[in-house]
Amino acid sequence: MISLHGVSKSFGTREVLTDLSFDVQRGRLTGFVGGNGAGKTTTMRILLGVLRASRGEVTLDGRPIDGAALRTFGYMPEERGLYPKMEIGEQLTYLARLHGIDKSGAKRRAGDLLERLGLGPRAKDKLESLSLGNQQRVQVAAALVHDPDVLIMDEPFSGLDPLAVDEVVTVIGEHAARGIPVLFSSHQLDVVERLCDDLVIIAGGEIRATGTREELRDAHSGDRWELAAGSDTGWVREIPGVEVDELAGDHAVFSASPEVAQQVLRDAVARGEVATFRPVRPTLGEIFRDIVVDQPRHDDDPDATTSTTSEEAA
Numbered sequence: 001m002i003s004l005h006g007v008s009k010s011f012g013t014r015e016v017l018t019d020l021s022f023d024v025q026r027g028r029l030t031g032f033v034g035g036n037g038a039g040k041t042t043t044m045r046i047l048l049g050v051l052r053a054s055r056g057e058v059t060l061d062g063r064p065i066d067g068a069a070l071r072t073f074g075y076m077p078e079e080r081g082l083y084p085k086m087e088i089g090e091q092l093t094y095l096a097r098l099h100g101i102d103k104s105g106a107k108r109r110a111g112d113l114l115e116r117l118g119l120g121p122r123a124k125d126k127l128e129s130l131s132l133g134n135q136q137r138v139q140v141a142a143a144l145v146h147d148p149d150v151l152i153m154d155e156p157f158s159g160l161d162p163l164a165v166d167e168v169v170t171v172i173g174e175h176a177a178r179g180i181p182v183l184f185s186s187h188q189l190d191v192v193e194r195l196c197d198d199l200v201i202i203a204g205g206e207i208r209a210t211g212t213r214e215e216l217r218d219a220h221s222g223d224r225w226e227l228a229a230g231s232d233t234g235w236v237r238e239i240p241g242v243e244v245d246e247l248a249g250d251h252a253v254f255s256a257s258p259e260v261a262q263q264v265l266r267d268a269v270a271r272g273e274v275a276t277f278r279p280v281r282p283t284l285g286e287i288f289r290d291i292v293v294d295q296p297r298h299d300d301d302p303d304a305t306t307s308t309t310s311e312e313a314a
Helices: 040-047 088-098 103-116 132-144 162-177 189-195 213-219 234-238 258-271 284-292 302-313
Strands: 002-011 014-024 029-033 055-060 073-076 150-154 182-185 198-203 206-212 224-229 243-248 251-255 274-279
Touching (some): 014 040, 014 055, 014 206, 029 040, 029 162, 029 189, 040 150, 040 182, 088 132, 103 162, 132 150, 150 162, 162 189, 189 284, 198 213, 206 213, 206 284, 213 284, 224 258, 234 243, 258 274
Antiparallel strands (some): 002 014, 002 055, 198 206, 224 251, 224 274
């Protein structure tokens, strides 16, 4: 398990991460979501040892992460960093060998991943000849080719069509099933909601929410209700304390306290058949918009980029 404990990061006098604490459990996919400049990339760089935290600690299974542990990590950056004029099969084999895998094993591993990601026939193509979506698949393969013990991926689904997303999701899920912790960021909230076991939402350099999908949806469900009856539901508007959000024949979505909602249910039963009555649970996108609205931006500030470069050079 990867754990962040009270991690903060400052560039000069400007604090861009404040007291971050969350876990990435083994065998689970953890989605890391936030707006541009929320602090996702800075956090990932700290996890990878590229940046040092100003305060706090990062541990793997309760121990500080040293160089030996970092060599077992798989990382996919948002910016593509592969060799454009090198054949993709040769390139993946080379990357696997850098991690100590023998030549035949590295070649086999590269070929298997390319097949799984729908690029088997393109193994001898140069990276620059591929579409941007296929280049993204190669980038995913590069993060996985050495069978990492930890997987961190920054926007792995960027530029992929729906079929390619499904292929990548399947491959990443298989790695999580081996018992490794997987952390990935994505702006495609529908994919995150479908894929993740756990979610971490960051805004303004602070953690705003953590938990499983269902825990977050329950926590942010509020007092909205859905009613589907056997007849017109227009009468719902007349009940004191009800604010109707949607009304279409025998279907209504409304806001009300639990006590008023129970009155609506009793009235609906008295009027006839009730097909559905349940709380409306928000999507991840709705929760995300509620949490991150009007938060300041950090990562994408040019000064932050300059400060990061200076620290790395040091």
